[in-house]
Amino acid sequence: MEKKLTVQEMYEQHPKRYIAVITTILVLGGMTIWSATSIRWPSINPAGVAIVRTIFRSLLEPNRDWLFTLRPIGIPKQMFETVSIAFLGTILGAILALPLAFLSSRNITGRFYSFIGILSVTLIRTFPVFVLGLMFVRVTGPGPFAGVMTIGLASIGMMTKLYVESIEDIDKGVIEALDATGATTLQKIRYGIIPQLSANFISNSIYRFEINVRNATILGLVGAGGIGSTLIWAMAAYRWKDAAAALWGIIVVVLVIEFISTKIRKSLASSDS
């Protein structure tokens, strides 16, 4: 029979993980010292502080001529272009990711082909977004079109991964039941597979769209369209009021899109279950 323990004895029995805690602290501490000592800490010079102060002040009074105009130089036009890049890029990525996802799902194609699928996705993911951007700028010339292709290819990795997760979760019972009623393959796909996947796929695509809008805001740096080039050129020339206008454009659009995307995904998730 087990002895009844007093509070004191119970407390003594709590799991002791001294070794884990000490190793964690040693590793973290070692890495911190290693990193902190090799970084050249700049002396916080008054010039830098002055610049930061100017940035904050200009955020309060951005260049209004750019912020509220429909001319090509204006922020609305450029944010529209940025969102368009993200939108088309997401659609392109979603379409490209679909066959790759089915190829990479183990319950559809088996161990060997799914390995090939995952390997190719990993290869695509290895390219940093910017390198892809520069490569496409050399193919299509600078402009938003290069941005669309870049965003499309860059989205494949994550979208495939999320798609695969939902494909591997498919309830096979539904398909077997359809089989029993004598449904054809096409009918099985239409009534057995698509309804199980669509909510998840749409939700993932919307989530990726949200990320892509953020990515598209910086693609301009490599000449692939969107607001990024305006922002970087304004900053490089120390025209902080123009840069602040671009920053406000990004902030407002990203917040609005985040809000809408969260709303839609929440309603999808609730209608799903």
Add this chain to the structure above:
Amino acid sequence: MNIKSKFKEHYWPSFKKLVNKLTVQTKPVRTHTLSNGIVVIEPFSKTPLILFILLILSVIAWEATNVNLTYLFTRFGNFFDILRRMTSPRWAYWRNVIQPMLDTIQMSFLGSLIGALLALPVAFLSANNITKNRVVLGTTRFILSLVRTLPVLVYAAILALAFGFGVFAGTVAIAFFTFGILSKMMYENIETIDLGAYTAIEATGSNKPKAFVTAVFPQIMPSYLSYSLYSFEINIRYAAILGYVGAGGIGLLFDDRMAWRRYEDVAVLIVMLFIVVFTIENLSRYLRKRLS
């Protein structure tokens, strides 16, 4: 009669009717009679409407981005030319990569650490089950979502201009970014925990921070460590591009090699980045599995 009730009585029903006409009524309700006489109404599908909207948006975006398919197909060979040159990497280049790669790792490690340390108290402030003050809650959350909207690269560019080009700007930029996402993940996590122990300890007369450390900490610690590791994992990828705006790390080399069209060297960079990212991702995944 005020405007609101007037709107509710007159305009809202007619507006609803219009929407119904546009969506539901355009398509007759389809019914099916089964063999045993039961009538089944086919549910109305919104899919055609959504597809139609998507199509219109695509056309608009297509126009806005000057997509030119013939151009793409005639010049797509260039893309494969670049890829082909990447298949024969100039391995000797690896020596030049080591130092910037170490910088990149240090940058993302230190940035993640600072960001993670700052995120915890702020997450505490913006969790709605711990902080009851709506003003504090609203303000911190608003600031957090503002911090999250701007890409890391923008922070890095600003900091590089203000404090000089180099690893420092990158570290601070990554700290900012980590702080933004980690605070959000953590306050969402804190909101789901069981506050029974916290209330009980508070009832014994302990003050709030003490109760928090004893009752809440043990509950959130595993997910906090796991989220921190996760952000370190993703920060490596971000840190790799920060060099574009002069914030140190291998981004500088990417920029330089791409500009000189030395794709053989770019391939070496990509392979080495891949090895580092792969190692860190798997290490962190292993640790996170152990934590949960």
